[in-house]
Structures are given as C-alpha cells and as structure tokens.
Amino acid sequence: MDIRDIFAQNIRRVRRQRGVSQEELASLANIDRTYVSALERSVYSASLDVVASIAKALDVEPHELLLKSRRN
Template identity: 55%
Template sequence: MLRRTFATNLRRLRSERGLSQEALADAAGLDRTYISALEREVYSASLDTIEKLADVLGIPGFEMLRD
C-alpha cells in the first residue's frame, strides 16, 4: 500500500512541477530508470531516497507517503 501511495505521489508531484523523470533524477543524483521504476512500483524507495526526492520537489519527506 505505501509503495503505491509513494509512486502515485511521486508521479503527481513531479508532473505538477513540470519535471521530466530525467530532470528529477539529475537534480536528486539518481538514475532516470530508477525514477521510472519507483513510479511503476517496481522498487521501494529507501528513506534516504525519499528525502532526496522530497528536497528536490520542495516538500517534507513525509508528504511523499500521505494518502
């Protein structure tokens, strides 16, 4: 359930900010294919990764997990 919530929020927040997967990945120091896998619920994100993505998206990390 949390993986789905995270994936949905990641995709929504990225889109709302007009970021491509590649732009988000570059800003967070991650690989674009990893961002894609997170959005498709293939992988779970570590707390460190959630923090990196939240920082780039300009939100507190816990917001990535809110339903």
C-alpha cells in the first residue's frame, strides 16, 4: 500500500468517525467536493497544503492522515 492509499483510507475513516460528509469536509477545507472524492479514491495525490487543510478541517494533526494504522 502506498502513501496515497493510506491517506485516502485515513481521510475516509476520520471523516466518517466525525460524521462529516464529503461536501462538508470540502467546505471546511476550502476545496471542491469532487476533489475530496478523488482523494478518497486515490485518484490524486494531495499537496502538503491540502493535507494541512484537510487535517485542520477534521481536527487532527496532518501526520495522522499519513500514518499507516494497524487496521490498514
């Protein structure tokens, strides 16, 4: 599993744990909802700025979205 897949799984997992829709996350992170969807499907690689924006929107540290969890 590569970093893009780990990031995708972590975004989806944390977003769902928080009860946030893709649309809400996009609004909070100031990005497009279709981009959130693409990130969760590992279609695109996120820039560091996007990682930081998503982390802030989800109230986690940016590195937490890049760590491979034991469940992955």
